[in-house]
Amino acid sequence: MKKAVVLLSGGLDSATALYAASREGYQLTALSFFYGQKHRRELDFARALALGLGIQHFTGEVPMPWKGSALLDASMAVPQNRSHAEMGTGIPATYVPARNSVFLALAASCAEATGAGHIFIGANVLDYSGYPDCRPEYFRAFEEMLRKGTKAGAEGIALKIEAPLLQLTKKEIILLANRLGVPLEKTWSCYQGGAQPCGACDSCLLRAKGFEEAGLSDPLINYAASPKR
């Protein structure tokens, strides 16, 4: 059975990438990391998602005490109520220095150790191209680096980075998630850690726009508000 490692933040995109990988028949190991972000809510959802599929799941803490991002530094504000045009210009304050490289390197380590040949990541560029570590050319360069610097690479096994959402809009991701049966009420996109999504950070705004364009309502809103949670 072919094996893959999935980077699972607990957000909408990584949950959809997880289900896409599962649908393709991979034996999966999911990885979730706490790296100093402002809340751990998405990790609870990541755990629930992995449990729901009955797959192996590693969670771990990654040290990034140097911060350098609005997601990590309490003194840096998470941008709010930005227009789509504003989001499209430059690299946002929520960029975490080299985060995807750290996560992909850990995924590569897990893949080598477990004999997996594929790494799934929920990155996408269409709706929000501000993050340099979500670009196709970056993933190709990462694969090339792994070919040069791993035992797998030396033995001719090319670890492949699979980003099935890369060229999808948020609307298309939500429609795909819906088709794949992703429990969207168990995905957390908000950069803040409130009891409810803040509704104003870039991630909340893009999610809301995606649901609207997909003609669906976001089940997280009621789920998060439920007193039974």
Add this chain to the structure above:
Amino acid sequence: MKKAVVLLSGGLDSATALYAASREGYQLTALSFFYGQKHRRELDFARALALGLGIQHFTGEVPMPWKGSALLDASMAVPQNRSHAEMGTGIPATYVPARNSVFLALAASCAEATGAGHIFIGANVLDYSGYPDCRPEYFRAFEEMLRKGTKAGAEGIALKIEAPLLQLTKKEIILLANRLGVPLEKTWSCYQGGAQPCGACDSCLLRAKGFEEAGLSDPLINYAASPKR
């Protein structure tokens, strides 16, 4: 003042790379990681080395629960008493899957967050070329990946990986360390975690051979044996 990040394991090589970077006048931040290796002795030495130079030092734990290396897995033996010829064939059981990629990615994160343009690593290939993640072509591919996937790269700042020991033999590294004033009694090379170096793992054997060829005695041996420690 130009800034650099140094990967400091607490071994002979990384200590020498640290002192080489210091001599070049960089303002330094050192990083040391516990990633499940069989002992924490080298981290004590890393702390002492950073303290000795009065530089910023971050230590952290990196989750690698999937193991896949004799350095991490208690059920895998660390090879002992191998000849130099045996060491030169294939990738050893002490290879840790994608370890240098994880460490370099964390160093890149720190470099971006602190405004450093250089990352120092004590890798060398001459005396022991078994590790794929110590090869020059790997470091070049890593730099290329960082150019594609970091904010620094997008802004035209090429993070540079400096491996000043890359083409030195162990003898030459020890002579350089001696010239630079590295406190060699505070460097730990042994893969095991005994009170004294085991003297039989590849790392101990290469260190002993290097000191012998350099015509020096290893100050660690008496230091580690001292009841005052």
